Amino acid sequence: xxxxxxxxxxxxxxxxxxxxxxxxxxxxxxxxxxxxxxxxxxxxxxxxxxxxxxxxxxxxxxxxxxxxxxxxxxxxxxxxxxxxxxxxxxxxxxxxxxxxxxxxxxxxxxxxxxxxxxxxxxxxxxxxxxxxxxxxxxxxxxxxxxxxxxxxxx
Numbered sequence: 290x291x292x293x294x295x296x297x298x299x300x301x302x303x304x305x306x307x308x309x310x311x312x313x314x315x316x317x318x319x320x321x322x323x324x325x326x327x328x329x330x331x332x333x334x335x336x337x338x339x340x341x342x343x344x345x346x347x348x349x350x351x352x353x354x355x356x357x358x359x360x361x362x363x364x365x366x367x368x369x370x371x372x373x374x375x376x377x378x379x380x381x382x383x384x385x386x387x388x389x390x391x392x393x394x395x396x397x398x399x400x401x402x403x404x405x406x407x408x409x410x411x412x413x414x415x416x417x418x419x420x421x422x423x424x425x426x427x428x429x430x431x432x433x434x435x436x437x438x439x440x441x442x443x
Contacts, residue, residue, distance in 0.1 A: 302440045346379040353379055 305314040324330045334343040357374035360367055368374065391401050 302437050304437075304440050350378050350380070353377060 303313055303317075306312055320335070324335065330341075333341045336344045336346065336349070338344055354374050354377060357368065357377060361370075361372070361374060388401060
């Protein structure tokens with residue numbers, strides 16, 4: 290969850306397993322265990338430098354491309370041979386991929402807009418963004434069911 294104000298929060302539900310069988314909860318637990326046990330951290334940003342300052346996701350792009358290249362080389366068929374792994378970036382690939390996949394899976398535009406609301410809020414840089422009234426007055430806690438429609442497609 291990410292703070293939006295005193296009474297509103299961004300909340301993006303994540304399924305325990307993806308449609309393809311990826312055990313998301315298992316990897317989140319491993320990440321948290323590493324942070325708490327190995328790095329002795331219980332507060333602060335997950336993706337941070339040695340001083341605890343938030344790192345930009347682009348900082349990890351070279352590592353991502355290297356990992357994807359290894360997967361493409363050693364696990365043939367996982368990544369299409371014509372895919373250029375250098376086109377991927379943590380800065381935007383997740384957002385782009387999620388919206389594309391949701392559209393391909395037939396998720397309706399209102400649900401996609403509900404999930405993308407945080408982007409509109411951040412783009413407004415602290416001012417009230419030009420959101421449709423249904424999004425302005427949507428209580429996040431009450432919209433979990435709609436958000437799960439999006440998350441379950443993956």
